[in-house]
Amino acid sequence: MKIAVCVSHVPDTAAKINIGSDSKNIDQNGVTFVVNPYDEYAIEEALKTKEKFGGETVAISLGGDANKETLRKALAMGIDNAVLLKDSGFRDSLSVAKALAEEIKTQGAELVFFGKQSVDYDSSIVGQLTAELLGYNCISVVISFSLDGNKITCEREIEGGKEIVETALPALITAQKGLNEPRYASLKGIMAAKKKEIIEKQPVAAQNYIEIISMKKTESKQAGKIVGTDSSAVPELVRLLREEAKVI
């Protein structure tokens, strides 16, 4: 069986993000990029599935040369092959899904893992769109996955509880935290990954239905004010709450 896992290369969630001068992109200066954290669960599940049932794994990423770093990490963790769909401009979720679906078709993968969302644009929809384009069954936000012959059983998180869902291959699964504990790359994996080639391809063109008009940072909170540290400060505090903050 061929298993595909789609991975994105995103700013580290701890990074301080500034908006670029065109106000349509982020300023990448000084920002470290990492494998999208949810995709690490997807990679791990692909590897575990292969270890159990055999087959071949391929990681696919759409983006610029920098995405190779994320693909290398997937290879170092143990993924067999990597494909970079090389593109630099902005693509909305549907356009990304079209490119990925096309490549998954080319690869002939019957089982596909995605992260439940990419922590850059946070649209949480690329997996589902891709499944739809491929005509695959889709289970999203999965916290447990098992495969038995053709049958897939998953647990997924829903508001206030869990849901158990069954489906069949071909299928696309989006991974939620808790699905597994992603492995670290092994020394052997790193050396092997260095030798592997990342295949570069031109993704299919697709129209964007979404245009970014401008990006804005949320206003930062103003610093707090300490009026005093004992009871003598109470009258002043009450006055400020009434007259300045107008909350009482």
Place this chain on the structure above:
Amino acid sequence: MIVKKEPEQFQNYLSDASNYKGFADSVYIPENEPEIIELLKKFNEQKTKVTIAGNGTGLTGARVPEGGVVISLEKLNRIINLSRKEKFVIVQPAVILKDLQDFVEAENLLYPPDPTERNCFIGATVATNASGARSFKYGPTRNYVVGLRIFLPAGEIISIERGKYFANGLKGHLITAPGKEILFTLPDYYMPHTKNAAGYFCRANMDLIDLFIGSEGTLGVITEVKLKLLDLPKSLLSSIAFFKSEENALDFIDEARSISIRASNNQSRSPSHLNASALEFFDQKALNFLRPDFQNIPGKSEAAVWFEQDYNDNDDSIITNWINLLKKYNCDEDSVWLAINKNEREKFHEFRHAVSWKVNEFIAQRNFKKIGTDVAVPAQNFRQFYSWIKKKIELENLDYVAYGHFGDCHPHLNMLPKDEFEYQKAKQIYAEICAEAVRLKGTISAEHGIGKLKRESLLKMHGEENIRKMAALKLIFDPNKILNIGNIFNENFLERV
């Protein structure tokens, strides 16, 4: 300044991570240096005991008051000045170590001392001469302190830079800010050739700044620290290797240690040479302790080593050298984790931190005090010493975990008593381990310091005569006996001088 007078407001200042508990009348939180001076002068006149609080992560009860008042320096937490060009940083004492490290790293600089717990105050790491994994290559906090401002109990100030004031033989001479002369004699006891945080650093003709580093707040209050920085290495290899047997892991460390020491001593050696900056060990019990939180630990492994090497060129032969050494000791390459980026390096750090932390939690839940060794011995005695300790504890049927800075021959063997009987037994074994370390020309405390929990061991290490000399030295700086009383030696010694 905040003053806490109600005991329920300041319970958290009455213990530290060792779970040693004390008592005090009130807690003062000054916001600037003049307020500290004012407090010191007042309490010095009243002869009220003052204990200085850092961030409370100490493992010896050093910041725990036994009466009097606590002065917490937590509000003095500014980074004052960083010089990229001259590679130094000047900080107030309550800057958190982790914050400082991140701050200098953003400037492409490195502050090497890295005690496993990085949520501690810089001033406290100077007071305890803290060290960590990287001290294997880079040495302890002492090696990076190039300037200190110290307030004495009477309110006088000593400003001291490294390389300026030396002892004349064992005679010391310092001048305080209002111009008072301080004359003193240094004790001359044997100082082990290991990492060491046991008692005052004393040596003929020493740089006098070293006397204050590791003095556990008994000589003065540190209010400003100037630290030397290094260039940040370009690459860092960080890896956790799992071994089939403890023997294999220990042999691996022995060889990596000697190759690394040779490489560091011989700068001309090829840069691709294996040269560890850290060599940390975990025994099987420590791994089992971690398994609930780290499910990926390979099932069959009986020991692990976390090693790091920093280097400046992008040379894969370093990795190949490590792989070869690992293979030599039967470590299978699939069971070697490698951190790919800073996030993952932090996770490895957390792996190491979690053992120490979980041990402290175990002890606190059962209301005992920590009984973990902080001994270190010279390398040639280390293996024999380590297996002697293990046998001893196993013979007594006590549960324990063993881990630590094995690059520095510095094992943290923590006993995990289930009840009072076992706790008493563990304390006795602890004393025997310390005695054996001293016999092997090692130290009873390589990094945590003495505080209040290890005074007895220090007494055995140096003998009464030398402890009395330490007490005499303290009295020169603190004649009214107010500052951090009970640290390093028992209060009685201050009476008997």
